[in-house]
Amino acid sequence: MIRLGTRRSALATVQATMVADWLRELGHEVELVPIVTTGDVNRAPVEQIGGTGIFVSALRDALLANEIDIAVHSLKDLPTQPLEGLAMGAIPVREDPRDVLVARDGLTLGELPTGALVGTGAARRVAQLDALGLGIECTGIRGNVDTRIGMVTEGKLDAVVLARAGLSRLGRLAEVTETLDPIQVLPAPGQGALGIECREGDTEVLAALAPLDDAATRAAVTAERQLLATLEAGCTAPVGALAEVVDGEDGPELWLRGALGQDDGVRRLSANGPVDDPVALGKALANELLERT
Ligand SMILES: NCc1[nH]cc(CCC(=O)O)c1CC(=O)O
Numbered sequence: 001m002i003r004l005g006t007r008r009s010a011l012a013t014v015q016a017t018m019v020a021d022w023l024r025e026l027g028h029e030v031e032l033v034p035i036v037t038t039g040d041v042n043r044a045p046v047e048q049i050g051g052t053g054i055f056v057s058a059l060r061d062a063l064l065a066n067e068i069d070i071a072v073h074s075l076k077d078l079p080t081q082p083l084e085g086l087a088m089g090a091i092p093v094r095e096d097p098r099d100v101l102v103a104r105d106g107l108t109l110g111e112l113p114t115g116a117l118v119g120t121g122a123a124r125r126v127a128q129l130d131a132l133g134l135g136i137e138c139t140g141i142r143g144n145v146d147t148r149i150g151m152v153t154e155g156k157l158d159a160v161v162l163a164r165a166g167l168s169r170l171g172r173l174a175e176v177t178e179t180l181d182p183i184q185v186l187p188a189p190g191q192g193a194l195g196i197e198c199r200e201g202d203t204e205v206l207a208a209l210a211p212l213d214d215a216a217t218r219a220a221v222t223a224e225r226q227l228l229a230t231l232e233a234g235c236t237a238p239v240g241a242l243a244e245v246v247d248g249e250d251g252p253e254l255w256l257r258g259a260l261g262q263d264d265g266v267r268r269l270s271a272n273g274p275v276d277d278p279v280a281l282g283k284a285l286a287n288e289l290l291e292r293t
Contacts, residue, residue, distance in 0.1 A: 001030070002023060002028055002070060002205060002208060003031050003033050003067070004032055004033065004068065004070050005034075005062050005063065005070070005071045005072075006032055006071075007036070011144070011170060012074075014170060015194055017032070018169070018194075019070075019072050019196060020032060023209075023212075026211060033062070033067070035062050055073075055074075056077060059071040059197075060197070066199075069202065070198045070209065071198075072194055072195075073194065073195045073196075074190075074193075074194065075193040076189060076192075076193075078190065080189075080228050085199060087199070087206065089196050089206050089212075090212035091193055091196070091221060092193075092217065094165075094194075094217045095164070095168055095169070097164075097182075098180055098181075099125065099162065099185050099187055099191075100161070100164045100167065100176045100177075101160075101180060102148075102162060102175050103177045104155070104159065106177050107177055108178040109132070109134065109178055109180065109184075112158055112159060113158075114134075114135035115136070116135075117136075117139055117156075117159075118157065118159045118161065119138075119148060119151055119152075119161070120139075120140070120160065122188070123238040123261060124237070124238050124240050125185065126138045127238040128185045129161070131261075131265050136158075145166055148160045148162060159177075161185075163188075163192065182257065186241060186242050186257060186259045187241075189221070189224035189228045189239065193221050196209055196212065220243035220254065221243070222278040222282070223278035223282040224242065224256070226281075227258050227283075228286075229282075230283045230286030231286050238266075239258070240258065241258045242256070242257050243255065243257075243281075245275055246272075253273065254274065254275050254281055256272075256282065260289045269288055269289055270285070271285045
């Protein structure tokens with residue numbers, strides 16, 4: 001029996017159930033174990049509670065305490081620093097990594113009037129939206145997907161920006177009014193991907209998870225997360241990144257784009273590298289972003 005730890009939110013539950021179903025299809029027995037994290041209990045802005053890891057610490061503690069065998073994380077919420085004793089057993093095929101707009105009256109970003117109120121507290125999204133010079137105003141919000149979309153439906157906000165992957169998993173893509181082009185808004189490093197953690201050296205669980213891993217997704221998110229780590233930033237930093245395996249002249253290569261919000265605007269750069277060294281690519285692009293500042 002594999003004990004799978006999950007947060008109780010609708011999105012976390014859907015994600016955990018997906019992973020449980022994949023494992024069951026492979027012939028494993030799986031039990032869901034609900035875990036409450038600081039991020040679920042505390043309604044204050046994420047930046048104030050202490051940033052990185054507030055949604056994952058309790059899950060990781062439960063893994064180390066042998067109360068659960070695997071933890072399913074949204075990779076974008078997972079700190080880049082590896083934790084002693086834990087291993088990333090699988091990174092499954094990623095969902096569409098882009099951000100989306102859910103606006104009143106079916107509006108797109110360019111159709112929002114000057115002064116429109118857009119709900120998002122994420123520094124990455126605020127920096128990139130400001131850089132577009134649309135005259136819209138970003139305001140911080142917290143709460144689950146339902147609460148956020150509700151603020152648009154109830155007329156308290158003109159729009160909210162969310163991860164497409166979350167809406168897709170919750171079956172709410174119909175409410176999307178525009179999918180944001182990464183040329184304008186780069187997603188958070190790891191957005192749309194799941195990270196399935198287990199205990200290091202737990203060979204049975206590692207073997208069970210291995211078939212769920214997708215090499216291209218792992219290469220892409222490794223480059224994105226290395227960029228974030230080299231910038232010494234966390235999930236609350238104004239950093240966007242998106243890597244993809246693309247067809248190069250001599251076969252597949254990794255293409256990484258990065259955005260760094262600063263006082264005077266957003267800096268963007270991109271670079272290509274070999275698929276088998278995503279860490280070097282992430283470091284190189286991060287250093288280039290820093291050099292130009
Ligand atoms: N920060 C919360 C969070 N963590 C993961 C997702 C979406 C799913 C994903 O990116 O895998 C979301 C919601 C959002 O940003 O809209």
